[in-house]
Amino acid sequence: MTADPFRITLRRRYRSERIFFLTLRLAVLLIGLVMLAIFGYIFANGYRAISWEFLTTPPSDSMTKGGIMPAIVGTFYLTVGAVAFALPIGVACAVYLTEYARQGTFVRLLRIGINCLAGVPSVVFGLFGLGFFVVFLKFGSSILSGALTLGALILPTIITAAEEAIKAVPQTFREASLALGVSKWRTVSRIVLPTALPGILTGSILGIGRAAGETAPIMFTAAAFFTARLPSSIFDEVMALPYHVYVLATAGTAIEETRPLQYGTVLVLAALVAGINLFAVLIRGYMRRGKRW
Amino acid sequence: MENTLIITVENCNFYYGTYRALTDVTMGFERNRVTALIGPSGCGKSTLLRLLNRMNDLIDNTRVEGRIFFEGTDIYGKEVDPVEIRRRIGMVFQKPNPFPKSIYNNITYGPRLMGVKKKSDLEALVEESLKQAVLWDEVKDILGRSAMTLSGGQQQRLCIARALAMKPDVLLMDEPTSALDPISTAKIEELIEALKKELTIIIVTHNMQQAARISDRTGFFYLGRLIEYDDTAKIFTNPQVKQTEDYITGRFG
Numbered sequence: 001m002t003a004d005p006f007r008i009t010l011r012r013r014y015r016s017e018r019i020f021f022l023t024l025r026l027a028v029l030l031i032g033l034v035m036l037a038i039f040g041y042i043f044a045n046g047y048r049a050i051s052w053e054f055l056t057t058p059p060s061d062s063m064t065k066g067g068i069m070p071a072i073v074g075t076f077y078l079t080v081g082a083v084a085f086a087l088p089i090g091v092a093c094a095v096y097l098t099e100y101a102r103q104g105t106f107v108r109l110l111r112i113g114i115n116c117l118a119g120v121p122s123v124v125f126g127l128f129g130l131g132f133f134v135v136f137l138k139f140g141s142s143i144l145s146g147a148l149t150l151g152a153l154i155l156p157t158i159i160t161a162a163e164e165a166i167k168a169v170p171q172t173f174r175e176a177s178l179a180l181g182v183s184k185w186r187t188v189s190r191i192v193l194p195t196a197l198p199g200i201l202t203g204s205i206l207g208i209g210r211a212a213g214e215t216a217p218i219m220f221t222a223a224a225f226f227t228a229r230l231p232s233s234i235f236d237e238v239m240a241l242p243y244h245v246y247v248l249a250t251a252g253t254a255i256e257e258t259r260p261l262q263y264g265t266v267l268v269l270a271a272l273v274a275g276i277n278l279f280a281v282l283i284r285g286y287m288r289r290g291k292r293w
Numbered sequence: 294m295e296n297t298l299i300i301t302v303e304n305c306n307f308y309y310g311t312y313r314a315l316t317d318v319t320m321g322f323e324r325n326r327v328t329a330l331i332g333p334s335g336c337g338k339s340t341l342l343r344l345l346n347r348m349n350d351l352i353d354n355t356r357v358e359g360r361i362f363f364e365g366t367d368i369y370g371k372e373v374d375p376v377e378i379r380r381r382i383g384m385v386f387q388k389p390n391p392f393p394k395s396i397y398n399n400i401t402y403g404p405r406l407m408g409v410k411k412k413s414d415l416e417a418l419v420e421e422s423l424k425q426a427v428l429w430d431e432v433k434d435i436l437g438r439s440a441m442t443l444s445g446g447q448q449q450r451l452c453i454a455r456a457l458a459m460k461p462d463v464l465l466m467d468e469p470t471s472a473l474d475p476i477s478t479a480k481i482e483e484l485i486e487a488l489k490k491e492l493t494i495i496i497v498t499h500n501m502q503q504a505a506r507i508s509d510r511t512g513f514f515y516l517g518r519l520i521e522y523d524d525t526a527k528i529f530t531n532p533q534v535k536q537t538e539d540y541i542t543g544r545f546g
């Protein structure tokens with residue numbers, strides 16, 4: 001049989017394709033392994049610390065024993081507060097940018113600014129929060145200051161996600177509504193936003209995880225080193241999970257002895273973030289029913 | 294003569310940026326008649342249709358010259374609210390575009406925002422509109438189901454019902470059957486015939502048989518100009534302009 005040049009090139013192409021896919025598979029595998037390693041490590045080191053008592057009591061004996069209940073509650077308040085602040089403002093901002101603003105230089109600059117903000121280190125937000133919310137607005141170190149600072153931190157994420165989701169709403173839906181003699185504002189609020197909401201939530205989930213996990217922004221604005229009592233108003237300081245880990249791991253007198261507590265706290269934080277995400281995913285699924293187009 | 298015309302277009306030019314899509318169009322649309330706009334694609338039929346209910350306002354960087362009167366009001370006048378114009382001049386698009394809501398809510402969406410609140414009123418409106426759109430029998434038991442589950446032809450009739458629920462005086466239809474099968478097309482042609490007792494219909498169509506079947510008046514457009522405008526029977530049997538004759542006999546386009 002004579003050499004068939006077509007065959008040869010074909011075979012060569014298959015080979016390069018196989019190598020390409022193999023590389024991709026390896027990359028995915030690697031990421032999977034790293035994730036598994038991190039969670040496995042945290043779980044293996046932390047699960048022994050977890051008990052009902054750990055979850056429901058405050059720390060005791062100079063934070064070398066006891067639980068982390070105030071930190072769980074604090075992180076929960078801070079995260080919910082941050083989202084409650086950033087979601088409406090972020091969505092309003094995205095609506096303005098996509099539906100109302102004349103697309104031009106100004107809007108382009110604004111977008112660049114928002115993207116820059118998303119890349120600013122979180123400690124910068126922490127200092128901003130300290131200067132603006134804590135000192136200037138006299139909110140003090142409090143849930144309010146911390147939630148606002150975290151809100152500012154996740155605002156760019158939410159704006160970008162909301163913009164994407166709003167842009168993904170088919171233009172034909174807007175046309176259909178406007179052609180019925182419905183005003184632009186009502187078209188946006190009754191058709192565009194409800195349609196975009198699942199997408200907006202998807203993007204916001206990233207923000208939620210970030211807000212729950214950040215330490216630097218709350219260090220100066222909300223987090224207490226230790227407080228056994230639960231907050232009674234938004235002007236109270238709170239403990240927070242990430243800051244608690246930081247404190248136990250760096251500032252205590254018994255850093256080594258409290259390792260199990262540290263891992264336990266990290267495990268709870270990871271579970272909390274996963275739980276909030278799961279909740280958001282469930283709402284999104286619920287809202288998407290019958291809304292495929 | 295005057296009051297038989299519900300819409301009159303006078304010396305209209307329309308520009309997308311610097312591109313002139315319509316040149317010196319002058320024509321009147323008769324009340325309770327079906328007027329068909331035909332012509333090769335890109336000749337400006339949709340542009341004219343969207344001028345009549347100010348949908349072109351939504352496109353940036355466009356310009357209208359000339360005047361368009363609807364019931365004697367210049368619809369591009371300063372004091373005119375385009376939202377009100379669009380309520381009175383409804384529109385059905387080429388591709389069915391129901392909302393991702395239930396069949397019932399698709400129809401009540403507009404009327405609710407207009408202030409219709411009573412459940413019995415809304416239900417009556419839904420039934421009436423769906424009957425007008427020849428869809429009632431097919432969907433009366435599944436009004437709560439998502440409109441997205443309907444077939445293309447049903448979706449288009451739902452869009453017609455949705456437009457009719459606003460009680461418009463004029464219904465603009467931009468190639469409403471071009472994406473549909475023959476049976477759905479026949480149903481829509483049938484409902485157009487019945488509807489003209491109650492309102493004025495202006496329909497863009499690619500399909501010359503359709504124009505001949507359903508319309509009373511036909512306007513032929515070419516390169517942004519209205520070439521010939523006359524009774525449909527005359528346009529199709531005895532066109533006065535050679536370009537019209539070439540087009541309807543299929544010699545170009």
Ligand SMILES: Nc1ncnc2c1ncn2[C@@H]1O[C@H](COP(=O)(O)OP(=O)(O)O)[C@@H](O)[C@H]1O
Nearest residue numbers: 309312314333334335336337338339340341352
């Ligand atoms: N949004 C737009 N921007 C720029 N040009 C457009 C736009 N819509 C239509 N045109 C142009 O205007 C002309 C007329 O278009 P159209 O009214 O859609 O034609 P028809 O409906 O008769 O096929 C075409 O040349 C088309 O390319």
Ligand SMILES: [Mg+2]
Nearest residue numbers: 338339340467
């Ligand atoms: Mg067209």
